[in-house]
Amino acid sequence: MDRRGFIRHAAAGAAGFAAASGTEAHMAGHGDRGHEHQHDNAHQAVPSDLNLRVKALESLLVEKGVVDRAALDTIVDLYETKIGPRNGARVVARAWVNPAYRRRLLTNATAAIAELGYEGGQGEDMVVLENTPRVHNLVVCTLCSCYPWPILGLPPVWYKSAPYRSRAVIDPRGVLREFGLEIADEVEVRVWDSTAELRYLVLPERPPGTEHMTEEELAALVTRDSMIGVAKVTARPNAPFVQQRLAR
Amino acid sequence: MFAEPWQAQAFALAVKLSEAGYFTWKEWAAALAAELKAAADRGEPDDGSRYYEHWLAALERLVTAKGLSDAAALAERKEAWADAYRHTPHGKPVELRRR
Numbered sequence: 652m653d654r655r656g657f658i659r660h661a662a663a664g665a666a667g668f669a670a671a672s673g674t675e676a677h678m679a680g681h682g683d684r685g686h687e688h689q690h691d692n693a694h695q696a697v698p699s700d701l702n703l704r705v706k707a708l709e710s711l712l713v714e715k716g717v718v719d720r721a722a723l724d725t726i727v728d729l730y731e732t733k734i735g736p737r738n739g740a741r742v743v744a745r746a747w748v749n750p751a752y753r754r755r756l757l758t759n760a761t762a763a764i765a766e767l768g769y770e771g772g773q774g775e776d777m778v779v780l781e782n783t784p785r786v787h788n789l790v791v792c793t794l795c796s797c798y799p800w801p802i803l804g805l806p807p808v809w810y811k812s813a814p815y816r817s818r819a820v821i822d823p824r825g826v827l828r829e830f831g832l833e834i835a836d837e838v839e840v841r842v843w844d845s846t847a848e849l850r851y852l853v854l855p856e857r858p859p860g861t862e863h864m865t866e867e868e869l870a871a872l873v874t875r876d877s878m879i880g881v882a883k884v885t886a887r888p889n890a891p892f893v894q895q896r897l898a899r
Numbered sequence: 900m901f902a903e904p905w906q907a908q909a910f911a912l913a914v915k916l917s918e919a920g921y922f923t924w925k926e927w928a929a930a931l932a933a934e935l936k937a938a939a940d941r942g943e944p945d946d947g948s949r950y951y952e953h954w955l956a957a958l959e960r961l962v963t964a965k966g967l968s969d970a971a972a973l974a975e976r977k978e979a980w981a982d983a984y985r986h987t988p989h990g991k992p993v994e995l996r997r998r
Contacts, residue, residue, distance in 0.1 A: 697984045698905075704955055705905045708974035709912060710995065711968050718915045726911035800902065813992065 728807065738769045739802040739852055740873035740877075744866045747857045757781055760852065769801050777802075778842060781854045782880070787834050787844050789827065789880035791819035792849040797845035799852055803875060810879065820844070830881040853880040860886045862880075906951035913958050922961050930957040 697703070712718045732811040742764055746753040760777040777799060780788035791796065793816050797805040809815050819826050823840045827833070834840055844849045855877040861869060876882035915978055926970050934953040945948065962968050987993045 697981045701952060702903075702905045703954060703977045703980050704959065704973070705908045705912070706980045707973050708962060708968070710980070711972060711976050712912065712916075712962070715967070717967055718912065718919065719919065722915055723908065723911040726914055727907045806904075818991055842958075878900065 682708075697706065732812060736803050736873070736875035736878060738767070738804075739799070739875070739878045740870040741801060742769070742779075742852070743854055743878065744870035746854055747869055748866045753854075756854070762877045764852075767842060776848060777850055777852060778843075779854050780841070780853050780880075781858050782883075784838070784856070786839050787827075787880065788842060788851075788853045789819060789823050789840060790845060790853060791816060791842060792845040794819060797850060799850035802852060803878060807875070828883060830876070832882055853878050855880075855882075855884045858884050858886045903952075906954070909955045909958055910952055913954065916958075916962070916967075921965055921967060927957070927961065930961050931956070934960070 698706075709720075709723070713720050713723075726849055742756065745767065745882075746756050752763060752766075755766075756779050760779040763779075764777055780790070782788055792810070798810065815826065823842050824834055827840070845851055855873065857869070858872065861872065864872075872884050872886065874882055874884065877884045904942075913927060916922060917927055922930075931954060934957045938949065938953055959970075959973060963970055963973070980993075983993050983995050
């Protein structure tokens with residue numbers, strides 16, 4: 652099955668496929684080789700022993716009412732937004748100030764990212780998608796929650812949610828609107844489906860009015876959401892807490 | 900900080916159980932230290948790469964020591980999860996089957 656065929660199939664199976672008008676869904680599919688885990692086509696691979704042990708603990712303790720799942724998610728969310736996206740932000744800022752680096756990043760992202768000392772966790776390849784005035788890129792993992800951990804940290808809880816995973820493909824403009832991002836009709840929206848072998852990072856547009864800023868100051872503006880493609884970078888970030896941490 | 904999601908889950912569990920008073924953070928630190936020392940005694944490299952494995956082992960040890968669960972229940976539940984993955988079609992959420 653070719654890549655687009657695969658995503659069509661996957662989306663149809665999940666929620667019915669209907670491409671939004673004016674939206675081209677570019678899909679690099681989940682191959683049929685190992686996804687997040689090695690598996691055959693029919694069923695899901697059994698995760699690692701460590702994974703299963705944590706799931707056993709968590710599910711038993713949640714069932715007993717010892718811990719609350721939402722409270723656990725809150726902690727994970729805290730850590731992912733505090734700690735996660737700094738590495739990716741540095742990559743983006745470097746690309747904004749250094750045209751040669753930007754070219755390397757767009758042609759061989761894995762190597763360019765490794766230049767800054769960030770290596771892939773499971774040997775996956777990175778692909779960087781450049782936003783322009785004509786193209787807006789959006790990243791999703793329709794089948795689970797593949798995500799570029801080494802440069803964006805842990806995926807946000809919504810990224811792993813079933814609604815985002817299915818609706819990002821079916822109605823990307825609608826999903827972006829819910830994130831407060833209105834994409835003009837003449838801008839093409841491209842949706843990219845992550846896999847175990849391919850992880851995507853969006854290179855957002857450098858906001859106007861930042862010409863005087865240093866690379867470090869620029870990195871402080873770059874949000875996690877902008878590197879997933881559900882937000883744009885603005886010269887005045889509206890999440891000062893995260894930004895201050897990034898600036899340190 | 901976290902290389903994989905299970906590490907974050909294990910981390911969050913320890914934090915929450917301690918917050919809820921099932922064990923003190925001091926007890927936690929001692930349990931984790933014991934696991935780290937045992938690993939060192941086994942001659943494992945102490946480069947931090949297996950930190951969360953030890954974290955998880957400490958968590959299992961404390962959870963059973965405090966009577967929140969026991970080794971048999973954990974093993975059984977682990978097998979149930981493995982079974983659920985094996986029997987869930989690709990692309991569907993994996994859920995435990997109710998007995």
